[in-house]
Amino acid sequence: MKSKKTIALIALLILVISGAAFLYQRLGAGIRGEGPSVIPASSAPAEGQDGESSETEEVRTPLPGTLSFTDPDGSTITLDELRGKPLVLNFWATWCGYCRKEMPDFLEVYQEYRESVQFVMLNVGETREAASDFLAKNGWEDLPVYYDDLNLQMARAFGASGLPMTFFIDSEGYLAAYEPGMTTAERLRTGIGMILPAAEPKTADGASASQEVVNPSWCTMKPVYTKIDPENAKNLIDEAVESESFFLLDVRTEAEYQEKHIPGAVLIPVDELSERAEREFPDQRSLILVYCRSGRRSEQAARMLVEMGYNHVYDFGGINDWPYETVSGSEAGD
Known part of the structure; x- marks a missing residue:
């Protein structure tokens, strides 16, 4: 019996880690439509007082309320049951190093907003015992932890292509923003400000968090230019390395590329x-990380891609600031 349970758990983990690209592109489309950028609103004719069409109005579609997961006692909870109050949804696992790093920030912000915002820390692919023991050992048992153990409904639907991932959902069930990769307390407060405007926190000098964080490493649900540091870029690369929708883009010259580049990078000056x-990246939902030599050309390229409609673009600057592995043209094995 134990061996069957072990095999089932291993299968779940393999599904999360190896099948992330498939879940994002295929199953995630049920929520995301053609991609995250279409979720906030779409245009539709608005009826005038005489019943005839007049100006267009924004039409939004909430997340499917039947999506479900379980609480620590094993009871089923649906997204429908959580409507009426803003929701912060985080996907995590005990084996995920960046999940562990962000836990203290989640605990801090949860204790600050627990009365006005719902938090669901959704464990993926592990047993209740493993998750609860891990939280107790680290002093994080106050966090509201739940389990995506109903055939991974949530991870599939949200396209949780890497862990951790955090989603900000308003009180009516609409997805407002998400952050792939590790977050911080400051960026959590910024995301909460998008779904609970009255609670938008202030920084030490009195500025709002959203003003303070000019380029946070999370994506609003429309194409935006986003700058991240090499550590966050390495995190995204490690998590998406098996994804068919992942591209590492070098925008320097052929000579610069041959001299030194990051393994797996595609060269497009x-x-x-x-x-x-359009030919190289046919899916505008693809994760694209861009770099150059010093950061000037990568920003230019990233902004260009955003203008073209790509909604998952990250500029992580220059290879001069990259502290991780690089290869020359002869060593690349491209």
């Missing part, structure tokens, strides 16, 4: 990007 992007 910035002056060729406008002509080649």
